Amino acid sequence: MPKAHDMMASVVTDEQARQDYALALRMHLYKVYGMSMRSFFEGPVTRRFEKKHRRPPQTHSEARRALDEAAPYKFWSAMMRDAQRQLWDSVADSIDRDRPTVTATYDRLHANARGSVTLKPGLKMPVYIDALDHHCMPGGYHTDLGGDDLRAGAMYDFGGAMYMRAISTTSGGQLNDGRGHSIAGFLFENWPGFKPTRILDMGCTVGQNTLPLCQHFPGAEIVAIDVGAPCLRYAHARAEALGHKVHFVQANAEKTDFPDGSFDLIVSQIMMHEMNRPAIDRVFRESYRLLKPGGIVAHLDVPFRFEHMDLFEQVGATWEQYHNNETFIEGLCRVDFAGVARAASFRELKIGYQKSIRDPIKERTPLKDRPSTDGRYWLIVSGVK
Ligand SMILES: C[S@@+](CC[C@H](N)C(=O)[O-])C[C@H]1O[C@@H](n2cnc3c(N)ncnc32)[C@H](O)[C@@H]1O
Structure with missing residues (x-):
């Protein structure tokens, strides 16, 4: 498999075979x-x-418990979790073997960088980040092995690219950047003349979906934050x-630590489902504080x-919570986003389902009120300050 960019770890034949097996198993x-x-x-x-209750299951938790008690579902869940573990193990083989090359590439690119990275040693990790390894990625997003450690980023990027091989190309291919294109499409569709000059991407991880913002808003200064060094x-x-x-x-x-009114566009992409409920409220309030009026x-x-x-479908959506260390999915499914956004003082709310697209210029799609089966969709919650 050709590398998507210079920072990605290389793969040797045995690793490729193991990765292909783990991916096929997981997808099957x-x-x-x-x-x-x-x-x-x-x-x-x-x-x-x-037979037991004289009525069918009526709530998510009744349905989930009924499935969880059934041996075939238990077995399937255990197999899924094990396949996930095998996937990460197979990724770690390439990351750990190719570490010297990836580190040397980092040193070269960092020495000649146009952008920057500013770390805050000692930043307190939110409990929902350091209490467990999200989606079973060993070490999660934040474990820092010292020096200029890159392992969590290298794992996430490689794992994501692998996963993208197995699902639809509208999700972004190996660059895994479909969300960034989709959010740009949402903005073009709803605010055609909007030209932000300073953009913040919250929870960027390795910046896969930050980079489409650079592409679609040339000239804007792009800042991206995460907790994981x-x-x-x-x-x-x-x-x-x-x-x-x-x-x-x-x-x-x-x-x-950014001053009030620092940005005219703030986005996050699949960050909120990893947060507890109080954190979601705080992120909306912080977004409001950080936006310029009209942002x-x-x-x-x-x-x-x-x-x-x-x-x-409800049980399927929350499977990740109970079996794949995605603790807050169920909370996300129930959050009253309109209430949260209004409580943070946002107006002109737009909340709905945005089709995943690769080319926001050619493929504009309006936000839908209901999910649809003609492609992959994301939920967007937006507002104006
Ligand atoms: C699933 S990843 C998102 C990836 C990326 N935005 C994308 O679309 O490709 C979630 C990221 O949110 C980050 N995150 C979670 N809570 C955060 C917080 N309170 N502040 C900053 N980043 C956070 C995690 O560290 C993780 O890197």
Whole structure:
């Protein structure tokens, strides 16, 4: 597999074989067995529940518990978790073997950088970040092995690119940048003349979806924050490798050190589903503080809203919470985003489902009120200061 850019670790044949196996296993379990779980839920699981309760399951937790008690679902969940672990193990093989080359590439790109990386040693990690390894990635986003450690960033970038090989190209291909293009499409569609001069991307990880903002808003100064130092170092060199100038800063999106009114556009992309509820409120309030009057916020996340899902879909959406260390998905499915945005003083709210696109100039798509099956969608919550 050709490398997507200079910072990505290389792969040797044995690693490739192991990665292909782990990916195929994970996708087969997800797509083939996962989908067959619907008829299992609607048939035997519901009949068993009805026998006991004289009615079908009515709530998400009833449906989830009924499935979790059923041996085939338990087995499938265990296999999925194990496949996820195998995926990360197979990625770690390449990252750890190629570390000297990736480190040398970092040193070269950092020495000649147009952008920057500013770290804040001692920044207190939010509990929802350091209490567990998100989606079972060993060490999570924040574990810093010392020196100019890049491991978490290298793992995330490589793992994401691998995963993208297995799903639709509208999600961004190996660069895994579909969210950035989609959010640009949302902005072009709704504010055609909007030309932000200073943009903040919150929870950027390795900047995969920060870079489309550079592409679609040329001339704007782009700042991207995250709590994880190894991700930010890697993001910095990755942006340089791909020819983009970004200022990466280690900061907690709930409360940053930027002065009031520093930006005219603030975005986040799949950050909120990793946060607890108080943190989501604080991120909206911080976004408001950081925007100039008339500035726009657009927080994009996974398209899971319980009010638009049947019981089986609800259980599917929260599988990651109970089996893949994504602790706050269920909370996200229930958040009243309009209430949160209004409480933070935002006006002109736009909340809906944005189709995942690769080319925001050619593929403009309006926000939808309901999810749709004609492609991949993201949830967007936006407002104006
Ligand atoms: C799933 S990743 C998002 C990746 C990236 N935005 C993208 O679309 O490719 C979530 C990121 O949010 C970061 N994050 C979570 N809580 C944060 C907080 N309070 N402040 C800053 N970053 C945070 C995590 O460290 C992680 O890197």
